[in-house]
Amino acid sequence: MANYILYKEDIDRLNKVLGHLLSSASATFVLLVHKDGNLLANQGYTKAFDTTALAALAAGSYAATRAIAQMIGENEFTVLFHKGHTDNIHISLVDEDCILVLVFDDRTNPGLVRLESEKAIKGVNVILEDIRHNEFTDLESAPPKSDSVGQQMERLFPGL
Amino acid sequence: MASINYATREISCKIVYYGPGLSGKTTNLQIIHRKIPAETKSEMVSLATETDRTLFFDFLPLDLGSIKGFATKFQLYTVPGQVYYNATRKLVLRGVDGVVFVADSQRDKMQENLDSLKNLQENLKEYGIDLGSVPFVLQYNKRDLPGVATVAELDQQINWFKVPCYEAQAHQGIGVFTTLKAIGKIVIDTFNAKYTARQSSRRPSSLPDTQSTVPHPAAVAGSMAPAPPPRPTPAPPPPAAAPAPRPVSAPPPAMPPPPPMPPPRPQQPPPPSIIQPTLPRPQPSAPVGAPQFTGFSPPPPAPPSPSLPGLQPGFFPGPGAPTHAPIPPSPGLLDPLAPPPPVPMAPLPGLTGFDPPAPPSRGSGPGSAAAATGAVPMGSDTTSKKKSRLDGTLDPSDLDAEIARYERELSEQKTAPPPPPPQVDTGRVVANPNVNPNMEGNDPLASAFLTPEELSRLQSPDSYPTRRMPLGPGQQ
Numbered sequence: 001m002a003n004y005i006l007y008k009e010d011i012d013r014l015n016k017v018l019g020h021l022l023s024s025a026s027a028t029f030v031l032l033v034h035k036d037g038n039l040l041a042n043q044g045y046t047k048a049f050d051t052t053a054l055a056a057l058a059a060g061s062y063a064a065t066r067a068i069a070q071m072i073g074e075n076e077f078t079v080l081f082h083k084g085h086t087d088n089i090h091i092s093l094v095d096e097d098c099i100l101v102l103v104f105d106d107r108t109n110p111g112l113v114r115l116e117s118e119k120a121i122k123g124v125n126v127i128l129e130d131i132r133h134n135e136f137t138d139l140e141s142a143p144p145k146s147d148s149v150g151q152q153m154e155r156l157f158p159g160l
Numbered sequence: 161m162a163s164i165n166y167a168t169r170e171i172s173c174k175i176v177y178y179g180p181g182l183s184g185k186t187t188n189l190q191i192i193h194r195k196i197p198a199e200t201k202s203e204m205v206s207l208a209t210e211t212d213r214t215l216f217f218d219f220l221p222l223d224l225g226s227i228k229g230f231a232t233k234f235q236l237y238t239v240p241g242q243v244y245y246n247a248t249r250k251l252v253l254r255g256v257d258g259v260v261f262v263a264d265s266q267r268d269k270m271q272e273n274l275d276s277l278k279n280l281q282e283n284l285k286e287y288g289i290d291l292g293s294v295p296f297v298l299q300y301n302k303r304d305l306p307g308v309a310t311v312a313e314l315d316q317q318i319n320w321f322k323v324p325c326y327e328a329q330a331h332q333g334i335g336v337f338t339t340l341k342a343i344g345k346i347v348i349d350t351f352n353a354k355y356t357a358r359q360s361s362r363r364p365s366s367l368p369d370t371q372s373t374v375p376h377p378a379a380v381a382g383s384m385a386p387a388p389p390p391r392p393t394p395a396p397p398p399p400a401a402a403p404a405p406r407p408v409s410a411p412p413p414a415m416p417p418p419p420p421m422p423p424p425r426p427q428q429p430p431p432p433s434i435i436q437p438t439l440p441r442p443q444p445s446a447p448v449g450a451p452q453f454t455g456f457s458p459p460p461p462a463p464p465s466p467s468l469p470g471l472q473p474g475f476f477p478g479p480g481a482p483t484h485a486p487i488p489p490s491p492g493l494l495d496p497l498a499p500p501p502p503v504p505m506a507p508l509p510g511l512t513g514f515d516p517p518a519p520p521s522r523g524s525g526p527g528s529a530a531a532a533t534g535a536v537p538m539g540s541d542t543t544s545k546k547k548s549r550l551d552g553t554l555d556p557s558d559l560d561a562e563i564a565r566y567e568r569e570l571s572e573q574k575t576a577p578p579p580p581p582p583q584v585d586t587g588r589v590v591a592n593p594n595v596n597p598n599m600e601g602n603d604p605l606a607s608a609f610l611t612p613e614e615l616s617r618l619q620s621p622d623s624y625p626t627r628r629m630p631l632g633p634g635q636q
Contacts, residue, residue, distance in 0.1 A: 036255025
């Protein structure tokens with residue numbers, strides 16, 4: 001079980017890069033998703049979307065296409081593009097662990113999205129490399145203990 | 161993969177519900193989703209077939225709320241249980257933090273439970289994870305059906321690692337949340353244990369040692385809640401035996417052999433982010449058109465063939481013949497890029513004393529050469545400024561006039577008596593009367609094809625020319 005430890009500085013840096021990508025590509029929103037399905041960072045208009053489910057589905061979709069790629073002799077596809085009537089999704093591989101999901105509409109075009117994504121991925125790669133070396137540093141902010149989890153579950157599902 | 165986000169104070173863990181087909185995995189999630197309070201309820205994603213069989217996975221994000229300032233979230237997944245969806249199950253297992261194995265308690269489903277458990281072990285091995293090291297609980301579902309195996313039997317058959325097991329009737333919600341709480345606690349305990357171990361390994365000696373006061377996560381779990389029994393190392397089980405009822409005092413039955421370990425996944429090199437050209441730009445080493453070959457030593461030049469004078473050796477190499485350096489153009493071959501050489505004029509029969517004009521020289525008029533040699537210019541058009549076609553410098557616009565002149569001369573030839581064979585200088589071609597006179601007699605190669613004997617034979621009255629055979633050099 002590998003762990004990702006994200007500090008505020010990492011999130012700020014990621015948000016900065018993703019924000020720049022959002023404006024340069026004129027996208028609706030952008031998600032940085034771990035291949036396990038975890039959402040690491042997001043920028044843009046996400047209130048109308050369930051980003052958690054979207055991240056899980058994008059990761060699953062990418063995993064499925066990766067299996068297809070391996071069947072035809074490729075390691076994995078670095079770019080996936082799903083075209084809709086109004087909104088489109090551009091998924092690109094960031095590194096071996098993460099993918100970048102970009103949702104855009106007809107205000108921009110796939111070529112610009114791809115171009116800007118490639119630029120942003122370089123910056124994201126640098127930040128992710130730093131994140132991998134993060135360690136737990138703050139004892140006072142230790143994660144909750146299992147008894148607390150049990151109590152919270154009891155509160156959430158009383159009598160069950 | 162558990163993630164802890166200090167910026168948003170969030171902890172996220174992934175729990176996968178595994179098991180054979182139709183064992184109740186999706187039902188567990190549906191019940192959980194139904195019981196989640198409205199204020200924290202999220203949509204459940206189900207990728208299923210039309211008959212409600214899970215096709216890819218079911219996904220339910222569960223937000224437990226803030227615990228010690230951390231928003232604790234569990235991401236619950238289910239996998240398709242049917243055998244042929246193994247590739248999909250493998251994908252969903254990536255980054256798993258805890259596994260709930262939902263077993264079907266019916267006796268006739270025991271083998272499916274075993275196969276699914278082995279499959280789980282194999283798929284985790286592909287990620288380098290040992291099932292014994294992952295937070296893992298068992299749920300014996302469908303306890304309300306008739307003909308179900310006892311808990312003891314199920315423990316004996318599938319609880320290899322002696323993990324906590326819970327009875328359940330998922331479609332009624334019984335045992336679902338007990339299982340969920342158990343796996344949640346174990347996942348967090350394991351997460352904390354790893355966190356504590358990291359801290360103790362990094363702690364500098366100058367700081368007060370607080371790690372000694374932090375108990376081992378397993379002990380914490382044991383003191384605060386009914387801890388699961390310690391998980392022993394899975395020993396290699398004996399060969400499989402047929403399941404049969406045994407007395408209580410009998411020793412436990414032989415465990416089925418573990419599945420063979422799949423070969424380790426070959427390490428794929430990461431794709432290069434930037435592809436650099438590694439091949440040098442090829443440099444032309446020879447002029448275009450010349451054959452370029454390396455690695456062959458040029459063969460010795462072949463002697464010229466005596467039967468074919470003038471034909472350059474090696475001009476037509478045979479198949480598989482070794483290659484050699486470019487062959488310089490022979491005098492007999494014409495360079496296609498060079499202008500056509502002046503063609504010597506062949507004196508026509510009947511035209512005696514005619515010498516072909518010399519090649520035109522700069523500044524000289526068209527008739528100066530003819531006048532210098534004293535020959536009668538062909539045709540009566542002394543005022544023509546064009547060169548004859550015979551020397552290859554004819555203006556195409558005067559082609560018709562040239563043809564007319566030629567025909568006129570031909571008619572004159574027919575009326576005139578046959579002349580004696582003219583004296584031919586070396587290198588000049590003399591038209592053979594047996595040869596079609598309409599053909600040009602200025603072929604540069606014409607003199608290369610006949611021997612004197614052949615020519616004399618052809619010039620006899622009873623010879624039958626099959627081809628144009630002009631005289632060779634020095635021959636009449």
